Amino acid sequence: MKFRVKAWSKTGRSRVGELQLGSCPYTIETPALLLSTRKGLPHFISPQLLPSLPSPDSFLLQCNPLHFIEGISFETISKIGGLHDLLGLREYAIAAVPRDSDVCLPESNSTNKFGASFETPSGRHLIKPVDYMNMISSMKPDLWTTLADEVPAWVSQNRNRTSVDRTVRWVDECIERNVTGGAVFGSIVGGSSIEERQRCAQEIARRNVSGYWIGGFGLGESMDERPALLDVVMDNLLEEKPRQIFGLSLPEEVLQGISAGVDLFDSTYIYDLTVGGLALTFPFDGTDPRPSNYQFNENASDFTKINLKATIYRKDESPILDNCNCYTCQNHTRAYINHLLNVHEMLAQTLLEIHNTHHYLALSSFGEGVRIKSLQGPYFVGGFSVNYSGL
Amino acid sequence: MALRFEILARFNRARAAELILPHFVCHTPLFMPVGTQGTIKGLTTNELEEIGCQIILGNTYHLALRPTSELIDEMGGLHKFMNWPRALLTDSGGFQMVSLLHLADITEKGVTFQSPVDGKPMLLTPEESIQIQNRIGADIIMALDDVVKTTITGPRIEEAMYRTLRWIDRCIKAHKRPDEQNLFGIVQGGLDPRLRDICVKGLVERNLPGYAIGGLAGGEDKDSFWRVVAQCTASLPEDKPRYVMGVGYPLDIVVCSALGADMYDCVYPTRTARFGTALVPEGVLKLKHKAMAEDVRPVDPTCKCMVCKNYTRAYIHCLVTKDAMGSQLLSYHNLYYMMKLSRDLHSSIIQGRFPQFVCQFLQKMFPEGDVPEWVCNAMEVAGIDISSCCAPFPLSEDEHLTVCEAR
Numbered sequence: 001m002k003f004r005v006k007a008w009s010k011t012g013r014s015r016v017g018e019l020q021l022g023s024c025p026y027t028i029e030t031p032a033l034l035l036s037t038r039k040g041l042p043h044f045i046s047p048q049l050l051p052s053l054p055s056p057d058s059f060l061l062q063c064n065p066l067h068f069i070e071g072i073s074f075e076t077i078s079k080i081g082g083l084h085d086l087l088g089l090r091e092y093a094i095a096a097v098p099r100d101s102d103v104c105l106p107e108s109n110s111t112n113k114f115g116a117s118f119e120t121p122s123g124r125h126l127i128k129p130v131d132y133m134n135m136i137s138s139m140k141p142d143l144w145t146t147l148a149d150e151v152p153a154w155v156s157q158n159r160n161r162t163s164v165d166r167t168v169r170w171v172d173e174c175i176e177r178n179v180t181g182g183a184v185f186g187s188i189v190g191g192s193s194i195e196e197r198q199r200c201a202q203e204i205a206r207r208n209v210s211g212y213w214i215g216g217f218g219l220g221e222s223m224d225e226r227p228a229l230l231d232v233v234m235d236n237l238l239e240e241k242p243r244q245i246f247g248l249s250l251p252e253e254v255l256q257g258i259s260a261g262v263d264l265f266d267s268t269y270i271y272d273l274t275v276g277g278l279a280l281t282f283p284f285d286g287t288d289p290r291p292s293n294y295q296f297n298e299n300a301s302d303f304t305k306i307n308l309k310a311t312i313y314r315k316d317e318s319p320i321l322d323n324c325n326c327y328t329c330q331n332h333t334r335a336y337i338n339h340l341l342n343v344h345e346m347l348a349q350t351l352l353e354i355h356n357t358h359h360y361l362a363l364s365s366f367g368e369g370v371r372i373k374s375l376q377g378p379y380f381v382g383g384f385s386v387n388y389s390g391l
Numbered sequence: 392m393a394l395r396f397e398i399l400a401r402f403n404r405a406r407a408a409e410l411i412l413p414h415f416v417c418h419t420p421l422f423m424p425v426g427t428q429g430t431i432k433g434l435t436t437n438e439l440e441e442i443g444c445q446i447i448l449g450n451t452y453h454l455a456l457r458p459t460s461e462l463i464d465e466m467g468g469l470h471k472f473m474n475w476p477r478a479l480l481t482d483s484g485g486f487q488m489v490s491l492l493h494l495a496d497i498t499e500k501g502v503t504f505q506s507p508v509d510g511k512p513m514l515l516t517p518e519e520s521i522q523i524q525n526r527i528g529a530d531i532i533m534a535l536d537d538v539v540k541t542t543i544t545g546p547r548i549e550e551a552m553y554r555t556l557r558w559i560d561r562c563i564k565a566h567k568r569p570d571e572q573n574l575f576g577i578v579q580g581g582l583d584p585r586l587r588d589i590c591v592k593g594l595v596e597r598n599l600p601g602y603a604i605g606g607l608a609g610g611e612d613k614d615s616f617w618r619v620v621a622q623c624t625a626s627l628p629e630d631k632p633r634y635v636m637g638v639g640y641p642l643d644i645v646v647c648s649a650l651g652a653d654m655y656d657c658v659y660p661t662r663t664a665r666f667g668t669a670l671v672p673e674g675v676l677k678l679k680h681k682a683m684a685e686d687v688r689p690v691d692p693t694c695k696c697m698v699c700k701n702y703t704r705a706y707i708h709c710l711v712t713k714d715a716m717g718s719q720l721l722s723y724h725n726l727y728y729m730m731k732l733s734r735d736l737h738s739s740i741i742q743g744r745f746p747q748f749v750c751q752f753l754q755k756m757f758p759e760g761d762v763p764e765w766v767c768n769a770m771e772v773a774g775i776d777i778s779s780c781c782a783p784f785p786l787s788e789d790e791h792l793t794v795c796e797a798r
């Protein structure tokens with residue numbers, strides 16, 4: 001892995017950088033999104049259509065090793081040659097993160113000193129560092145994050161302290177057992193406690209890791225308490241190493257993370273939109289399209305996205321978004337997608353995931369857009385304003 | 392008539408032809424995938440083109456319910472609505488009603504059925520079926536026929552056949568776009584050769600752009616099935632396309648093509664994909680099976696499709712029946728398999744090696760030489776010598792014959 005911070009915001013903590021990962025031949029500009037996957041492939045976009053997504057921004061995939069607990073053995077994955085060969089995506093950079101936000105969630109009540117517990121479709125699983133490292137060594141991801149004990153915001157101080165202790169211990173155990181060449185990102189937790197966040201960040205910063213994975217967000221804390229938590233973490237990390245976060249997924253959350261100096265985000269939001277029949281439409285020109293009191297209006301739009309299930313789109317012959325050059329907008333109308341949603345045809349999700357991925361990638365990257373804007377101070381992207389501490 | 396049908400080559404009864412439709416030049420023999428509601432199983436129209444799909448089916452009954460034929464018409468027709476540049480075919484809607492709805496009742500006027508929207512009785516007449524199909528705008532439209540199960544016997548079969556003939560005139564009369572859409576008539580008559588013969592004669596007199604053989608693939612025994620196909624193909628005009636409705640097993644397609652049929656449709660390849668089954672030269676591969684979890688070979692090592700080039704059986708195994716991507720990838724492979732089969736049938740006839748192709752096909756599917764008797768019988772009528780694959784290798788020429796005859 002190679003990472004370089006290219007520029008810092010003059011007034012704040014935002015930064016833009018360059019990341020090169022494993023077998024991916026492209027240099028990816030940060031802040032960047034990792035595309036969320038199910039068993040390594042985007043949920044509905046066939047591998048044939050992946051290349052139609054913006055390149056190279058779409059070349060970072062996030063894969064959850066726990067998706068493979070059932071159905072295929074890790075020996076078989078290893079025999080096939082690891083994730084890249086399993087998925088037929090040899091030029092993609094794959095980051096392994098042992099959780100996601102829809103089918104495999106941390107179950108902190110059952111996590112114990114031996115390992116972390118997760119709720120999955122095949123039941124609850126307790127994953128010990130040794131199990132996890134077996135998965136990693138057979139999957140050979142380009143980047144992997146260490147096992148963490150993530151707890152919700154409302155747990156006791158004691159439980160929170162334990163979670164930091166375990167997470168730090170597991171970083172050591174994972175690194176000790178590591179036999180792959182992939183970059184290691186040390187996990188940082190600490191819930192809603194400034195002190196624990198600081199303690200965890202300091203401990204991890206002392207370890208031999210290539211970057212940091214910040215967990216324990218999106219677990220019940222309020223958006224307002226995040227900036228301070230993020231700041232204390234960032235203050236204790238080495239600046240030259242990349243920072244990946246989990247749990248900041250909505251556009252305003254991604255911008256919040258960018259403002260705090262996060263480099264890599266997950267894209268659960270795209271999946272949520274897609275299965276909800278929603279399509280992103282926010283503009284990138286820095287304007288705020290929303291009236292002060294916005295809600296879904298009679299056009300089934302909240303000015304950042306539209307609900308394509310709404311009857312108003314039944315005969316709408318325009319693409320989701322004029323001037324969008326994604327496969328969906330180049331080929332299909334709102335009316336057709338509305339029909340597909342009405343009759344529960346899978347192509348609706350395929351087309352929506354393509355458009356939403358295309359559009360959301362542009363939020364974090366947008367070439368000259370957010371990356372540059374994030375260095376310049378308070379800004380709007382599609383009506384998502386970011387304006388706090390230091391920006 | 393809005394088509395041209397040019398036979399490029401023949402092998403006995405089998406034909407390879409170009410079917411020139413308003414939106415695409417199709418090559419026959421040809422499998423037509425079913426895209427019931429204006430789409431096929433998460434595959435984009437680009438992917439369908441890549442796979443080699445030339446013409447796809449829309450189901451009039453479903454499309455008329457949602458989004459409605461009026462809306463499709465307003466959007467410029469189904470081609471434009473779903474952005475499919477190649478050919479389309481719509482069925483009459485009658486079959487879907489009879490097979491999907493319990494309360495369908497057929498009278499001289501048409502098919503009466505209970506609306507799935509509000510439960511009210513509705514009537515689909517031949518005129519209305521054609522009007523709806525005119526609005527949808529497919530290259531080929533189908534006449535409304537009186538469908539009865541092939542397993543039914545007695546006077547109902549005869550009644551249905553004669554009604555189908557009376558309805559064809561109403562369909563022809565109602566058809567408003569004969570210069571852009573081709574109306575195919577459907578041969579009915581159950582398993583009764585006499586009735587089939589009357590129906591063929593009646594339809595041929597109407598000089599339609601193409602003919603379909605209906606009422607099959609409904610549970611009749613295979614020997615009756617191929618004999619009806621053989622009888623109809625023998626008496627239908629040489630210069631018109633022949634479409635066997637509802638047929639989609641690869642073996643059936645090979646047999647029917649040998650007997651002179653040109654077009655087929657079936658939901659089988661995509662439906663079976665949804666249940667985790669892949670079509671392979673050896674027959675089918677059930678990817679749900681536990682043994683697949685450790686199998687690092689492609690679904691079909693001889694297949695050149697995107698799925699077989701990139702994925703192992705083990706990976707597909709862990710996707711099928713659980714994740715959307717599983718049925719997407721298997722549908723892709725299965726349709727690729729069907730289109731490759733169509734291309735191979737076409738080119739082997741053109742290149743004069745149709746019997747060799749049939750033998751190779753049968754050898755893969757029946758490596759023990761246990762080719763079903765009905766296939767042997769049909770191939771004999773088709774004039775295709777399959778003796779070389781009808782028994783294991785060491786048998787002599789004479790023994791082949793005995794084995795075949797003994798079945």
Ligand SMILES: [Zn+2]
Pocket residue numbers: 320321324325326327328329330355358
């Ligand atoms: Zn788009």
Ligand SMILES: [Zn+2]
Pocket residue numbers: 690691694695696697698699700724727
């Ligand atoms: Zn294949």
